[in-house]
Amino acid sequence: MNRSFTIDEARTRAHELLEGLAVAISHEHGVMVIEAAAAYLVETMKILRDDEVFSFKYFNFMGGADYLDHLEAVYLLRSMLHPVMVEIRVRLDRDAPVVPSVTSLWEGANWHEREAYDLFGITFEGHPDPRRILSRPDMDVFPCLKDARPHRKTRAEWKWTALDAPKRLPGEPPRRERS
């Protein structure tokens, strides 16, 4: 295991590799942070994965985050050769959050992307199976958005309909109609 690989060297190498692709490269709490554009995401990830020194072959997870003015898709990759992790952040438009799927690079990304869609409504272009995963399939909100409110049934939806009412037994007094 290459222990001598420091985070500053990682940043230098990332700068060389991702010339013109990444928006910004920094580091935070021992994790190298790369801000990427959605359009170049797959390309960026492919370079990071296939580079011999970095070799970020282990897809750790991806998730979403809501920052009120924008959404973010966060990918965390690990390498098995050195202890530096990389976090790739993609800034997304809150009204139309669309990002290319990376399932072509890592099969393991499949369910994580489904979860990000389920919780944040991020659409993954080219995802083989874009369904909700944790919530009910008929849910109408994306629950982890900061402005998500649970769907409350209106009075009309709760209304007691004649069809639902149990049949009146013989001799039973008529029920009072509910308004």
Next chain:
Amino acid sequence: MSSPDATGRENMGAEAGRGEVDGRPILSMEEMLLNMGPQHPSTHGVLRLILHLDGELVISVDPVIGYLHRGMEKIAENRTYLQMLAMMSRMDYLSGIFMEWAYVRAVEDLMDLELPPRAEYLRVITAELNRIMSHHVAIGDFMLNLGSWTPFFWTFRDREIAMDLIEMVTGQRMMYNYMRVGGVRYDLPDEFEPACREFLDYFPAKIDEYEKLITYNEIFLSRTLGMGVIPPHEAVSQGLSGPNLRGSGVKWDLRRAEPYSVYDEFDFEVPVGTWGDAFDRYKCRIEEMRQSVRIIRQALDGLPDGPVNVKTPPMLRPPAGSIYRAVESPRGEWGVYMVSNGGLRPWRLKMRDASFVAISMLPRLLAGNKIADLIAIGGSLDVLMGGTDR
């Protein structure tokens, strides 16, 4: 074959061998759609599998999760850091210490807290006890799935002793709530060390007994050898971790790969498998229990004196920033990705669970196997829905 939606209701029974493609009728094949779970006893919790079967043969599997989804990531955004700590051990309820550990590590590293060494040692001791307990369930339940009752009782008999020990320290059997930001809640009681040492002397012989009972049992071997093989490159690209990854021969353990806490002071092996089948994953867990005993013994021997936590303000306000911290839980890498905006509550808390990844692997592992082997393969992955659904 169209894949059913998450409820599976629309397609239930509707597509078996009927229909046409390009105007020509499909040759009827006896395909059956079978719903397994979410209350099936061998799916380890509320996991539901929609199976497409051709007789005994599994053609495809669609795992449906979310039956235990409590929305913890959303709940976290409405609770203070300390309040959320109490919820953490409800995630993966068989290894609650690890859930808390990753969480407090994230908060501590955001706040740049330096821990007293005794606190780190107590964390290691309780965590390794918890790992033994979790592997007890993993092995006992796995054998139960395979139709063998005795190992289940044997493992649970010994699990009870470990549970008493951890209850002595934390006061709880399952939802420990033992970790605090800046240390642990309680120091060890006086009676813990002799009782724990007694357990450490007693337990390795019991592991040998499990092995005598299970490992070279002919039925067990024929049901697990070569079953559910995961090649190492697939395990890595899927993001598997823990014994499932090590069973495939990848020597990757966070305690060794990026030593957190005081794990670099201990001498222990990282057991790995050869073939990546169900047997190797089982064997890795057995060996890990032995290593855990070694670690606890070393930790008890080298236990330093001193305080068990540092003073922190009652209302924690970690500085703004994002952080990812992971621990090696019995099921694999349990990670917490936390975004703080400098306020009282986490802005975002994302939890990365190893069972989630392992279940996402099921469709590829199970297709082409017999339905009886489905139980063996699924059980060998040791998935837990509490962590998966969060």
